[in-house]
Amino acid sequence: MSQQEKRVTVSLITSLILFVFFASYMLGLHEQGRLAGPDVYSLIGKSFFVLIGGGIVVSIVVQILVTIIHAIVTKGYEPMMNDERDKLFSLKCMQIILLIFSVGFVASMALLALEMVVPHIVFLLIIFSMFIANFIGDLVKLFLYRGGV
Amino acid sequence: MKKGQISNNIRRLRFDHDEMTQKELAEKTGVSRQTIVAIEKAKYSPSLELAFQIAYAFGRPVQDVFSYENFE
Numbered sequence: 001m002s003q004q005e006k007r008v009t010v011s012l013i014t015s016l017i018l019f020v021f022f023a024s025y026m027l028g029l030h031e032q033g034r035l036a037g038p039d040v041y042s043l044i045g046k047s048f049f050v051l052i053g054g055g056i057v058v059s060i061v062v063q064i065l066v067t068i069i070h071a072i073v074t075k076g077y078e079p080m081m082n083d084e085r086d087k088l089f090s091l092k093c094m095q096i097i098l099l100i101f102s103v104g105f106v107a108s109m110a111l112l113a114l115e116m117v118v119p120h121i122v123f124l125l126i127i128f129s130m131f132i133a134n135f136i137g138d139l140v141k142l143f144l145y146r147g148g149v
Numbered sequence: 150m151k152k153g154q155i156s157n158n159i160r161r162l163r164f165d166h167d168e169m170t171q172k173e174l175a176e177k178t179g180v181s182r183q184t185i186v187a188i189e190k191a192k193y194s195p196s197l198e199l200a201f202q203i204a205y206a207f208g209r210p211v212q213d214v215f216s217y218e219n220f221e
Contacts, residue, residue, distance in 0.1 A: 084184075
């Protein structure tokens with residue numbers, strides 16, 4: 001596994017951990033009935049910022065673990081590099097993330113316009129579409145590194 | 150844009166240059182070894198600048214390293 005593939009794998013694992021954590025946390029709040037309370041929007045806002053902070057911590061921890069495991073398994077060190085191919089793949093990945101997130105955002109707004117969901121669910125749908133977009137973007141990036149363009 | 154195919158002689162040129170490794174060529178051109186592998190397998194078309202750098206690493210003009218075939 002190359003450095004680039006390792007980086008994408010770290011991002012994928014991080015996204016997955018955060019997604020599971022955030023989903024279970026929100027489910028817990030829902031079961032407690034706190035999502036129906038008056039402070040629901042500030043709760044979602046605070047949770048989002050905790051999520052960002054947690055994301056950075058989880059990313060660093062997973063990166064360290066993967067680097068150690070990789071170094072033990074391969075018994076070698078490969079310098080971190082970001083050349084033109086990496087930039088091209090990052091750009092393609094970013095396009096996909098933006099596209100999927102935009103679709104999620106528009107779909108959330110459509111559900112809101114049609115009054116099919118309550119507003120706080122729309123906020124959650126937007127956050128989840130961000131997760132899914134990031135996850136699919138990383139998968140595509142991994143596919144590009146594995147198969148090339 | 151019209152479709153064509155870019156092929157290259159990097160593998161042969163590496164062999165002719167004292168069996169230069171992909172890693173050595175990557176270090177000379179300032180890209181990762183994976184990028185050299187992808188270019189060599191024609192899975193990735195390099196930028197004009199990188200194509201010139203690769204040609205420079207072999208001391209050859211760029212047309213000796215890369216060739217273009219137009220499907221028309």
